[in-house]
Amino acid sequence: MMAFVSRACVLLVACLVLLAAPRGAWAQDAFAEAAAGLAGSFDDKIAAIDKLAALGDPRAVPLLQALSDGNLLVHEGDNKLAIERDKTAYDAVTNQKLGPSDAGYDTARVNNRVRGVLRGALGRLQLASPDRAQRLAAAIDVFKTRSIDNLPIIQGALARESDPEIRAQLQVSLGATQLLSDKPEDRLAGVKALAGSSDPDVRAMLVQERQSPNVDPKVAAALDAAMGAMDSRLAMLNLVQTVFQGLSLGSVLLLAAMGLAITFGVMGVINMAHGEMVMLGAYTTFVTQQVFRAWLPAASEYSLLVSIPAAFVVTGFLGILLERCLIRFLYGRPLETLLMTWGLSMILQQVVRSLFGPTNREVASPSWMTGAVPLGDAVTITLNRVWIIVFGLLVLAIIVLVTRATTFGLHMRAVTQNRKIASTMGIRTAMVDAFTFGLGSGIAGMAGVALSQIDNVSPNLGQSYIIDSFMVVVFGGVGNLWGTLVGAFLLGIVNKFLEPYSGAVLGKIFVLVAIIIFIQRRPRGLFALRGRAVET
């Protein structure tokens, strides 16, 4: 039916253009008659627009659009209407070329009143358009310029419409329009239709309606119920959003802290250069990307996948090197290890600064990581953050697997529990130390790959995470990966919940103070190790 009408219209317009039929032949046409009013006064224009809209002729859309855009011309002599395109005037009814637009034409003027009527009329006309995007835009439009006159048109459009998204928007628009009705039952229906929306504009509309004088008690009750339902749904969505942001921040903290949980928790080494390992991982990602761009441009989408093992190897190897050359001399002297690794971090930062420059480096996100998933009207979830959460959990699973199910993990745990006996049993403890430190550093490097996707890759990237990661490890309980997991997500979520009330900075301060007080109660963190090993 629709297709037939539109095809007929196209045919009609085509005929007009091809035949260039004399104007007189169409003078009786209701459309041309109504359109002529657009050349008159503002009142004439409004009357003409209403008539055109009531006719439902698709030819009216470009005409009214031209009026709205200021492209409708009126000939000074005979008041003939023309539409201006590329400085050329075309006849408004026949679409015939009339010559240059600056030859004796005036722009048809509109005022705010006309503009309001015009917008509604356009919306109504476009609701019948064959173009899906135009119909959707129109459905939104009739919501914005509410008018009770639109009611039958929206109802008609809703009856015809089959696209679910446009239908949903039309329902909202219908409800919003019904609110304007005099009849309480219409308004009641409107409120019910709107209760399903979570658009803040709709909520504002309902609030306004509720506050208006002499509201029908039934309608008032329905309004209250609708607002209640909407508020709880919005709160729910906000909660989901906040929890997601918290999980996202938590996964970043988890990635940064996992390596620390190994070097600090398992080995007792305070590695202040841990943040720099993260930073080096991010720079490895950058270098891998540049290498792919230079030699394998076709596969550069997947350079990120390659950079994960690359970062692990680079930072892990560096970790082993540092352990062998420096850190092993300071075992059992944690305060001095702390100072020395701080010095290391300064040197590493300065090296990177002189190699890559002090400015941020750009690491592109591959297309399969970009984009967002909308969740209701108000909430979107970005894909790269979802990937980072998944990645963080994956890395945690791998570490748990390595410590629980491999020979190296067994040796690592044995050395942690009792170095002397482990050594007596033939475990090469020095090797285990080196590889444990390498593992911790390598994980930091992988964290750097993830961070390169959401943060600036600069020499001080690691600095911003080091204190937070230490807090996670201390909070979760040293030497306990589950503690690190729970600590990271808890801190992330608490941070994000505090943010709306206190701002990001104050939220962070609250969290720091809370941890300091928390440690009062449980000096060994959330999940304290028990037994004699603690007291050594």
Added chain:
Amino acid sequence: MAAATNAARERAPVLLVLMGLALALLVAVPILNTLPEDSPYRLSDFSVVLIGKYLCYAMLALSIDLVWGYCGVLSLGHGAFFALGGYAMGMYLMRSIGTRGVYRDPILPDFMVFLNWKQLPWYWYGFDHFAFAAIMVVVVPGLLALAFGWLAFRSRITGVYFSIITQALTFALLLAFFRNDMGFGGNNGLTDFKDLLGFPLNTGATRRGIYVASLVGLVGTYLVCRRITRSKLGRVLIAIRDAESRVRFLGYSVTAYKLFVFTLSAMLAGIAGALYVPQVGIINPSEFSPANSIEAVIWVAVGGRGALYGAVIGAFAVNGAKTWLTTSVPELWLFVLGGLFIAVTLFLPRGLIGLIGLGGGAPRGLGLDRLLPRLSVPKVPKPRRGDG
């Protein structure tokens, strides 16, 4: 132990002569500054301010040495106490600008007028009196250290845990002071000072005056620290450093001793900050940055912890090197500083004074491994030859 003390006593005259010489040099600085412009021995105003700054750094180093070198409490947040003392002094200097500010408001400092504040916040009251500000210089850092130390020491947070938490403390303060609505000038801090006690800050005489005050402050701090460390109290502190649990089992209240020395040290750091601010003419949140605090720790480590003059020597040596390097080869400075951290911890556990055989105050090896009796550190026999 007794042998070490005897050895120190035998070296005492040498030490006294050296210290007297150093003091004489420091006293000479403002005198040389008063010489006529064309004299070859004249020290520039710049040098007076520079050495004055070093004096303040040395005071900060002393305060760190008192808690770290003698009591084994490594605070990575002493810069916070220094900065708080500095802010207290800065607030006085801000109030004494009066109507000479850009906006000519008799009461509100410029930045408050700029932020469209109508009233002075309550915590700025009283800072128009020097005496009040001077009290606040010690009271504010002291109270913070008292509260923080009480919380930490009571639950026996020791070693690296304490270090990390103090670092978090100064980091939290850094973030807080960056906020404009804290009422401390936000990012820009407090600056554009005009005069101190009515003396204009930009004259040579005032600079010399502040220099002398700093020198007196340093000598005073040194004498206070010396008095404490030589007393019976000092012996208990060293005992806590070397074997905390044993001291506790002997019936001493370790918490009270630590709390006392930590609070005192914070107050000394506050005074150092207060003397520092009128010399540099600005105090801003970057003074709270954890890097500053840890850099101050390295002065002590380089000089030699556990000996008071070691801290002073370290502060002068490292900052002298910093001034020289950052002007001649700026890109090298961070390498040198980082290298210092590594070299000192690995090769010079007793610092420069250990190198020249003066480290009588510090017991050999310092027993740092014993400072962390409660951390789950794998106990490793220190020379790990033949391991595995």
